[in-house]
Amino acid sequence: MNTQSLPNLPDTDEPTAVVIDVTPELARVWLRANTRNRNTRERAVTEYARDMVAGHWNLNGEAIKFAYDGSLLDGQHRLRAVIEADATVQMLVVVGLPPEAQETMDTGRKRTTADVMGLRGETNAHTLAAVLRRVWAWDHGDKKFGGSYSATNRECAQLLAERPDIRRSAEIAVRTRQAFPHIPQSALGTAHHLFSRLDAAAAVWFFQRVADGAELPVGHPILALRARVTSERLDSVRMPEARHMAYLIRAWNAVRENRSLDRLVHPPNSAVPDPK
Structure with missing residues (x-):
């Protein structure tokens, strides 16, 4: 496999960045190259998809990354979110990376x-x-x-x-x-x-x-x-x-309700009441 076999990606052995409108159909094809990656976190996919549906997903410099052999190194959650949201999202895509680069990805602190x-x-x-x-x-x-x-x-x-x-x-x-x-x-x-x-x-x-x-x-x-x-x-x-x-x-x-309370009690595991 190489990037030439994946649609919309430049065929190169050198690191190259492009901006691509990623459709659900394209995301499905690219995910076929997801041959070695961590387990999917469904919660992350759902959260990303909600932002995409709401139009809150902006081009921010974070890239979908492919190795020079065509394998997907980073971005499976975002691609799955595109499918779940059924939305077209503009994304930065980097191709031509060495496969071992995956070991140093996602090691930064998440922005809270x-x-x-x-x-x-x-x-x-x-x-x-x-x-x-x-x-x-x-x-x-x-x-x-x-x-x-x-x-x-x-x-x-x-x-x-x-x-x-x-x-x-x-x-x-x-x-x-x-x-x-x-x-x-x-x-x-x-x-x-x-x-x-x-x-x-x-x-x-x-x-x-x-x-x-x-x-x-x-x-x-x-x-x-x-x-x-x-x-x-x-x-x-x-x-x-x-x-x-x-x-x-x-x-x-x-x-x-103008009620007196000598002692406040909330039984364990009981529902949290609604304020009135």
């Missing part, structure tokens, strides 16, 4: 959503990224943040463009955590955004009281929340993030 937010100059980039990923998961039915797939960097950027108020949720999460360090910023920011959809002013007051616990009567749900997470933190209980979310939502719902 926090990296992307930082490059954009966003304040509280790490917290903002965490909140964006969890709001996206929540809106896609994953209320325990443990689903089989998660938001891509481009999906998080699109979510921020659609809901710029998430920046404010990240800011409040950071401030609340500084005052009351027993709930993760990601859960605080996600909960603030969800609560703000229902009543923005009430959400501001709720998180102020989570932070300081000031002027709350005995039996107030926020006092029960603060006592519960403080107790579990002091006991070194490893709490999944979904339980923090459940505690926040149960306290919020009780406040909204």
Whole structure:
């Protein structure tokens, strides 16, 4: 096999780069040259395909790579995503590489959503990224943040463009955590955004009281929340993030319903409630 046997590729033994519109049909043919590669990660294929369908896949310099003998060295996930998305995507393609070059591919550190937010100059980039990923998961039915797939960097950027108020949720999460360090910023920011959809002013007051616990009567749900997470933190209980979310939502719902709570309980493995 050599690159001459693969359509749309230049026939050369020297490293050569070209930009090609990769169709699903072309991707299928090229994947026949995928004779020695790592196992496919279906989650990555699905995430790439979602970005391609949404039009978020840009020409970014990352290449599909072929050896001079015609074997596919790098790009199987992107090619499979083209097929899954049933989309034509412009890609950089490099041919004529030595087969042993595959051993040094994909050894760099993956760019995270926090990296992307930082490059954009966003304040509280790490917290903002965490909140964006969890709001996206929540809106896609994953209320325990443990689903089989998660938001891509481009999906998080699109979510921020659609809901710029998430920046404010990240800011409040950071401030609340500084005052009351027993709930993760990601859960605080996600909960603030969800609560703000229902009543923005009430959400501001709720998180102020989570932070300081000031002027709350005995039996107030926020006092029960603060006592519960403080107790579990002091006991070194490893709490999944979904339980923090459940505690926040149960306290919020009780406040909204004007109910007293002497003790906050969320049974293990039970569903995370919806805020009201």
